[in-house]
Amino acid sequence: MAKRRRETGGGACPCGTGAGYDECCGPLHRGESTAPTAEALMRSRFSAFARGDARYLLQTWHPSTRPGELTLDQGQRWLRLDIVDTGGGSLFEAGGEVEFKAHYRAGGRTGTVHERSRFTREDGRWFYVAEA
Template sequence: MPTPAVPCPCGLPASYAECCGPFHSGARSAPTAERLMRSRFSAFAVGDTAYLLRSWHPATRPARLDLDPEQRWERLEILATERGGMFETEGSVEFRAHYREGRHTGSLHEHSSFSREAGAWVYVGPLSPVDFD
C-alpha cells in the first residue's frame, strides 16, 4: 500500500489518503460510478485484490483474482461517463488504463457498467469487448 501522502494513482489531485484510500479501507463508499472506477484502478495499482472483489457485482464477480506482479498500472484516463451520479442506480464509464510490464507499455480500453447494490456502487462488467493496445 502507498504511504498516505503519495499522490493517488487514480489521477485526481489529492493524496492517496484523501482520495481512494478511504474507499479501499472501507471507511467510505464511492459516491459515483466514476469514483468507483477510479478507486478500482487505484486498487489494481496498489494490489488491493480484496477491494476489487468487494466492489464487484456478486453476479459477475470471479471466485478469486490473481494480479500479475510484473504488471504496473500507471495512469488512468476517463474518456466518458453516462449517468452514475450520486442519486442514480446505474451508470457507465469509458476509460483507458495505462500499464507497464517490464519494458513493454500498453493500455486497456473498456466501457464499463456499474450499478448500486445495497446502496453501494459496484462494477458489473464491460459493455463492449475489452481492447488491449
Template sequence: MAKRKRQGGGEVCPCGSGGAYDACCGRLHRGEAVAATAEELMRSRFSAFARGDAGYLLETWHPSTRPGDLTLDDAQRWLRLDLVDSTGGSLFEAAGEVEFKAHYRAGGRTGTVHERSRFTREGGRWFYVAET
C-alpha cells in the same frame, strides 16, 4: 508501483485526481467510505489495481459477475488513468457506464486497456458489473 509524493507531503492518488491517496481512494480502500458515484468507484478500482489490492477489487465487483478468486500480476505496473466518457452513475441514479483508458507497463513494454465498464448501485453501494 513507485509511489509519487504530492507537493506538501502525502502520496499522490493513482486514480489521477491529483489529490492525496489517503484522502481520495485510500479512505474507500480502508472501508471508511463508499464511492458516491460510478466514476468514483472506477477511479478507486484503478487505484486498487495500481496498489495490488485484490480484496477491494473483489469487494466492489457485483456478486453476479464476480470471479471466485483474483490474482494480480505483480510485474504489471498501472501508470495512469484517463477518463473518456461517462453516462449515468450519479448520486441519484442506480446504473452508470464509465469509459476509460488505463495505461500500464509490463515486460518492458507499455500498453493501454480501453474499456467501457457498467456499474450498478444496490443498497447504497456502487459495484462494477462488467465490460460493455
C-alpha cells in the same frame, strides 16, 4: 490470491484526481467510506489495481459477475487512468457506465486497456458489473 502491497501511504492517488491517496481512494480501500458515483468507484478500482489490492477489487465487483478469486500480475505496473466518458452513475441513479483508458507497463513494454464498464448501485453502494 494476491496480497495488498500497502495498507496506506501518502503521495498522489493513482486514480489521477490530483488528490493525495489518504484523502482520495485510501478511505474507500480501508472501508471507511463508499464511492459516491460510478466514476469514483472506477477510479478507486484503478487505484486498487495500481496498489495490488485484490480484496477491494473483489468487494466492489457485483456478486452476479464476481470471480471466485483474483490473481493480479505483480509484474504489471499501472501508470495512469484517463476517464474518456461517463453515462449515468450519479448520486441519484442506479446504473452507469464509465469509458476509460488505463495505461500500464509490463515486461518492459507499455500498453493501454480501453474499456467501457457497467456499474450498478444497490443499497447505496456502487459495484462494477462487467465490460459494457
